[in-house]
């Protein structure tokens with residue numbers, strides 16, 4: 001019996017918590033996917049334009065600090081990731097998610113796995129289902145799952161995704177150095193947080209690539225692409241093409257949302273819970289979500305940058321006036337808490 005067949009045998013009632021809806025064959029929103037009956041409270045466009053844009057060719061320290069402390073989200077330009085690579089990633093994501101369901105299901109992620117095709121992981125924390133599907137990649141899982149999807153034709157997909165992961169790894173190291181350097185982390189502490197690829201502990205690094213797909217939706221105001229959450233990572237680098245959908249909670253008023261409109265050629269950086277802990281609460285780990293639309297299939301690629309999983313971390317504060325507000329913890333311990341307590345995990349580690 002195949003592992004997927006076994007899975008359905010063991011979880012007959014949870015099928016829709018494992019396999020996304022076949023969106024291409026769904027012309028009206030099923031009740032399982034209806035979230036609300038009101039228009040989202042969106043801030044007008046000027047707020048969108050206020051989200052900082054940081055050029056990595058000469059990052060301005062003051063702007064960067066403002067971006068991390070007041071927003072927790074910012075655009076980066078001059079990041080050095082080739083435009084062609086971004087286009088190829090988008091093209092391969094569309095190729096993957098356009099496969100018929102009976103093919104995508106061959107790479108299904110079972111509940112005890114972290115890689116492969118399926119519903120977004122945070123689905124289990126919500127009663128309603130999301131209007132999205134995902135493909136999670138970590139290490140050697142890429143080739144294993146791609147071979148299941150395209151037995152004779154997976155080389156291009158794998159090459160593009162491997163090149164992208166490498167580009168994201170280099171870029172995230174640069175970003176972590178710049179951002180954490182602004183907190184006064186020493187060279188040694190930085191190397192510990194983001195060891196280079198040649199280091200001996202790279203196999204245990206918890207970085208992760210998540211490909212998201214938000215199909216065209218018959219009733220976008222009633223649906224949810226990706227429910228509100230914070231990322232557990234040190235930081236997340238998001239490629240969202242040119243279709244809007246990402247929204248962040250207004251830092252001044254939590255019930256309102258601000259659209260992060262795509263900027264041609266830019267990537268989005270989202271500060272994660274781990275940066276919030278290390279910075280002793282100075283850097284924001286901003287709540288964000290993705291909404292869907294009626295006309296365009298939107299795809300996004302989120303690269304979650306994390307340290308080695310057995311790393312002990314805690315607030316870096318050398319300032320007596322600001323004692324630690326979080327206790328020290330093992331990174332893996334935090335991931336486990338997040339997997340159980342989701343958006344309440346941070347509060348469990350408060351001093």
Ligand SMILES: O=C(O)CCC(=O)C(=O)O
Pocket residue numbers: 210212226231238240245246247288289290299300302
């Ligand atoms: O697709 C997006 O815009 C957001 C993705 C995201 O927040 C995530 O994958 O954690």
Ligand SMILES: [Fe+2]
Pocket residue numbers: 229230231236288302
């Ligand atoms: Fe996220």
